[in-house]
Amino acid sequence: MPAGLTPPVAAARSRLSDRQKDLIQTFAALGSLVALVAAFSLTSPAFLSLGNGMSIGLQVTSIALLGIGATVVIVAGGIDLSVGSVLALAGVVAALCVKELGLAVPLAMLAGIGVGGVCGLVNGLVVTRLKLPPFIATLGMMLIARGLALQITGARAVSGLGESFGELGNGALLRLVRVGDDGFPEVLFPGIPYPVLLMAGLALAVAFLLRRSVIGRHVYAVGSNAEAARLSGVAVDRVVTLTYVLSGLLAGLTGCVLMSRLVTAQPNEGVMYELDAIASAVIGGTSLAGGVGTISGTVIGAFVIGILRNGLNMNGVSAFTQQIVIGLVILLTVWIDQLRNRR
Amino acid sequence: MLDGGDDAAVPNGHAIDAGRTPAGAAPLLALSGIAKEFPGVRALAGVDFNLRRGEVHAVCGENGAGKSTLMKIIGGVHAPSAGRLLYKGVERRFASPLEAEAAGIAMIHQELNLVAHLSVAENIFLGREPRRGFLVDRHALRAGAQACLDRLGAAIDPDAPVRGLSMAQRQLVEIAKALSLEAELLIMDEPTSSLTEQEAQSLFRVIRDLKAAGVGIVYISHRLDEMREIVDRVTVLRDGRHVATDALAATTIDQIVARMVGRALDEKFPERTSVPTGDVILEAAGLTRAGAFRDVSFALRRGEILGFAGLMGAGRTEVARAVFGADPLESGTLAIEGRRLSIRDPRDAIAAGIAYLSEDRKAQGLAVTMPVDANLTLANLGAVASRLGLIDAARHAAAAQDYVDRLGIRTPSLRQPVRLLSGGNQQKIIIGKWLFRDAKVMLFDKPTRGIDVGAKLAIYTIMDRLAARGIGVVLISSELPEILGMTDRVAVFHRGRLVRILDTARTDQEEIMHYASGFGGREG
Numbered sequence: 001m002p003a004g005l006t007p008p009v010a011a012a013r014s015r016l017s018d019r020q021k022d023l024i025q026t027f028a029a030l031g032s033l034v035a036l037v038a039a040f041s042l043t044s045p046a047f048l049s050l051g052n053g054m055s056i057g058l059q060v061t062s063i064a065l066l067g068i069g070a071t072v073v074i075v076a077g078g079i080d081l082s083v084g085s086v087l088a089l090a091g092v093v094a095a096l097c098v099k100e101l102g103l104a105v106p107l108a109m110l111a112g113i114g115v116g117g118v119c120g121l122v123n124g125l126v127v128t129r130l131k132l133p134p135f136i137a138t139l140g141m142m143l144i145a146r147g148l149a150l151q152i153t154g155a156r157a158v159s160g161l162g163e164s165f166g167e168l169g170n171g172a173l174l175r176l177v178r179v180g181d182d183g184f185p186e187v188l189f190p191g192i193p194y195p196v197l198l199m200a201g202l203a204l205a206v207a208f209l210l211r212r213s214v215i216g217r218h219v220y221a222v223g224s225n226a227e228a229a230r231l232s233g234v235a236v237d238r239v240v241t242l243t244y245v246l247s248g249l250l251a252g253l254t255g256c257v258l259m260s261r262l263v264t265a266q267p268n269e270g271v272m273y274e275l276d277a278i279a280s281a282v283i284g285g286t287s288l289a290g291g292v293g294t295i296s297g298t299v300i301g302a303f304v305i306g307i308l309r310n311g312l313n314m315n316g317v318s319a320f321t322q323q324i325v326i327g328l329v330i331l332l333t334v335w336i337d338q339l340r341n342r343r
Numbered sequence: 344m345l346d347g348g349d350d351a352a353v354p355n356g357h358a359i360d361a362g363r364t365p366a367g368a369a370p371l372l373a374l375s376g377i378a379k380e381f382p383g384v385r386a387l388a389g390v391d392f393n394l395r396r397g398e399v400h401a402v403c404g405e406n407g408a409g410k411s412t413l414m415k416i417i418g419g420v421h422a423p424s425a426g427r428l429l430y431k432g433v434e435r436r437f438a439s440p441l442e443a444e445a446a447g448i449a450m451i452h453q454e455l456n457l458v459a460h461l462s463v464a465e466n467i468f469l470g471r472e473p474r475r476g477f478l479v480d481r482h483a484l485r486a487g488a489q490a491c492l493d494r495l496g497a498a499i500d501p502d503a504p505v506r507g508l509s510m511a512q513r514q515l516v517e518i519a520k521a522l523s524l525e526a527e528l529l530i531m532d533e534p535t536s537s538l539t540e541q542e543a544q545s546l547f548r549v550i551r552d553l554k555a556a557g558v559g560i561v562y563i564s565h566r567l568d569e570m571r572e573i574v575d576r577v578t579v580l581r582d583g584r585h586v587a588t589d590a591l592a593a594t595t596i597d598q599i600v601a602r603m604v605g606r607a608l609d610e611k612f613p614e615r616t617s618v619p620t621g622d623v624i625l626e627a628a629g630l631t632r633a634g635a636f637r638d639v640s641f642a643l644r645r646g647e648i649l650g651f652a653g654l655m656g657a658g659r660t661e662v663a664r665a666v667f668g669a670d671p672l673e674s675g676t677l678a679i680e681g682r683r684l685s686i687r688d689p690r691d692a693i694a695a696g697i698a699y700l701s702e703d704r705k706a707q708g709l710a711v712t713m714p715v716d717a718n719l720t721l722a723n724l725g726a727v728a729s730r731l732g733l734i735d736a737a738r739h740a741a742a743a744q745d746y747v748d749r750l751g752i753r754t755p756s757l758r759q760p761v762r763l764l765s766g767g768n769q770q771k772i773i774i775g776k777w778l779f780r781d782a783k784v785m786l787f788d789k790p791t792r793g794i795d796v797g798a799k800l801a802i803y804t805i806m807d808r809l810a811a812r813g814i815g816v817v818l819i820s821s822e823l824p825e826i827l828g829m830t831d832r833v834a835v836f837h838r839g840r841l842v843r844i845l846d847t848a849r850t851d852q853e854e855i856m857h858y859a860s861g862f863g864g865r866e867g
């Protein structure tokens with residue numbers, strides 16, 4: 001090498017090195033999660049209790065279930081704004097099936113989930129056949145599904161559904177109860193709530209499909225470059241439709257879980273939940289440009305949102321301030337995410 | 344000389360320090376000890392480089408040697424990990440392309456960066472639109488764009504949306520855009536990769552004018568023969584290191600190639616081993632789509648490499664895309680092995696055994712956010728998946744690794760997102776993707792665009808083997824030597840018509856150009 005081989009290593013490292021950025025990015029969501037837990041345990045002693053853990057788990061469940069659907073749709077290059085309304089419609093349909101048609105609860109809930117799937121199918125067809133932008137297509141569905149839910153219930157809550165309707169949302173596996181000497185039951189172990197189990201099982205299943213299956217690979221390819229995917233023989237329209245169907249089914253399930261917890265079906269349930277779902281995906285590293293995102297990231301994102309809400313609540317922070325904080329967290333995580341892709 | 348990279352630079356060593364010494368002609372640009380590391384990749388390791396005013400300085404090297412990275416450091420896209428940059432004798436560090444532009448440095452990027460839904464004129468003046476008050480001065484915009492295009496001799500409507508342009512036209516727009524900056528230092532990273540000879544010649548004329556006006560030009564191209572036309576000095580990089588800088592007059596193309604590759608390369612094309620057999624594998628009759636091509640008929644035989652030659656806008660890509668079902672056909676029939684096909688989309692074509700390697704790798708070829716292995720297997724996932732549709736990780740990795748090795752794809756790992764690879768290595772990925780698909784008919788649209796000489800030979804050899812196995816190959820190319828060196832027959836296109844099919848062994852560049860320019864069509 002000529003004379004210039006030993007140059008002054010100039011101010012190249014003024015900012016973070018690439019490797020540092022990389023680490024920060026990978027662990028941004030997880031790190032903030034750990035930080036949150038630590039902070040809240042210090043500020044409020046009740047935060048780390050088993051009971052609170054359970055209630056966080058339940059709160060997170062609905063965000064995570066919707067977030068899984070949102071992730072798949074966004075990775076494939078779309079967006080689904082309708083899930084909040086669709087979950088209300090699905091839950092209301094399940095309740096009415098029990099109350100008006102006298103269907104067995106499991107069947108009624110399947111019907112509710114099916115309604116969610118149909119809403120997703122319509123979204124998918126409007127996007128692929130009518131070629132409407134996903135934002136518009138699902139915005140339309142958001143209004144339609146909410147309108148339907150209000151319409152068929154006369155905008156009233158459906159209650160008096162019987163104890164079995166509450167089983168899915170309130171039951172738990174491995175719940176240990178002993179009847180004490182005084183005749184009152186004593187809970188030894190609260191068990192794992194069914195919704196949390198469902199969420200964990202579905203997260204694992206969808207994560208596995210995305211990582212390991214041909215269809216999962218196609219989802220990424222379509223979101224990364226739809227034209228390249230089409231020219232590689234991927235059935236782009238079918239893949240896109242499928243992502244909306246999945247999102248709709250998960251919204252339907254979420255609706256059933258939520259209404260079951262309250263043992264009441266509320267046509268006004270789930271307003272703005274789509275934004276939580278999208279936020280959890282984004283916090284977890286999913287790119288709105290498509291082609292990038294993981295279920296594990298989204299689940300972490302859902303926990304970040306759930307824990308923030310819970311912890312801020314326990315510290316007596318107002319709901320308005322909570323919104324501000326969550327908004328800032330979204331901006332921060334996405335900014336960190338983009339750090340890695342600079343220069 | 345080959346291993347003596349360190350010594351090789353010494354004859355010009357004085358120029359490196361010239362930036363600091365006021366005596367003599369201070370170089371426009373002097374780089375010393377430039378290094379750049381990306382996560383897991385050392386792209387440049389202490390490179391020296393200088394450029395004089397009124398000089399065309401070529402930078403050569405294999406795919407992934409670090410050429411584009413070096414250019415991006417000059418142009419303010421990347422920050423160097425180490426090293427100094429002297430521009431007009433002053434140490435500078437451009438924090439963004441905008442800063443470099445303000446200092447008089449313009450860059451034509453290897454990958455096209457146009458906004459598809461804006462017009463040609465709007466793209467050329469993007470971000471610096473001529474104004475009248477608050478409004479864009481549409482007349483000045485149009486006139487300015489027209490002037491830039493005229494200078495290149497490019498017959499492109501300034502009002503046309505970029506979306507509808509061919510790759511070659513887009514590349515001309517990129518060049519026009521860079522020219523419109525009136526820069527003092529112009530970086531051209533593979534400006535001719537999509538151009539035909541004619542457009543390249545107009546570009547060279549412009550380059551000569553710029554040179555006379557004292558503009559310093561850095562020129563990168565894998566079409567090494569072009570260098571004789573315009574280049575003054577050549578710098579060779581290998582594995583991110585400076586190997587040699589020489590006056591072009593003092594060296595030869597063969598020597599440059601040897602320095603790039605690290606060994607002498609005796610030939611450019613492999614001995615053709617395949618012999619086309621009689622039976623037709625793909626028969627196209629009367630293919631027509633208004634405005635694109637008309638009444639195109641040809642028969643591709645087993646084991647044959649059929650070239651598609653023509654000028655810009657001759658309709659070659661359009662025909663290939665229609666055969667593949669990527670765009671609709673208005674009329675005409677297709678048959679594979681004598682069976683009539685109805686192809687509505689690429690899935691039908693792929694199922695029938697047709698593969699199409701697209702010309703535009705960024706927009707149509709690659710899922711750039713996905714890793715190397717996922718891109719290589721995308722068109723043939725079924726081959727590495729179980730019947731239930733689960734991908735077998737081991738087989739998947741093995742298949743991907745196989746093509747990485749065979750094509751010499753330079754990547755730190757199979758999981759590296761494709762967008763982080765060099766342009767030529769990205770191109771190899773698309774080639775690998777279609778080789779893995781293993782079709783009966785392969786339509787290669789400018790497959791060697793941006794590929795270095797050594798790898799080109801490897802790809803030609805693979806093409807020859809494909810043909811030897813009885814596959815029918817269509818090779819669309821704008822480089823006549825490639826057409827002459829690799830094909831059995833050449834179909835010459837002019838304005839959407841297949842004018843004449845020539846026997847490669849009995850034709851030459853003149854005859855092909857004659858038909859490509861529209862003389863002696865079949866109508867006569």
Ligand SMILES: Nc1ncnc2c1ncn2[C@@H]1O[C@H](COP(=O)(O)OP(=O)(O)OP(=O)(O)O)[C@@H](O)[C@H]1O
Nearest residue numbers: 381386406407408409410411412763764765766767
């Ligand atoms: N942003 C990036 N992140 C990580 N690695 C990169 C990035 N850009 C380039 N590289 C790597 O740096 C090396 C040099 O790349 P560069 O684009 O400079 O090659 P090149 O000489 O221009 O090759 P080609 O002829 O293929 O265009 C390659 O190994 C490439 O993979």
Ligand SMILES: [Mg+2]
Nearest residue numbers: 411453765766
């Ligand atoms: Mg390059």
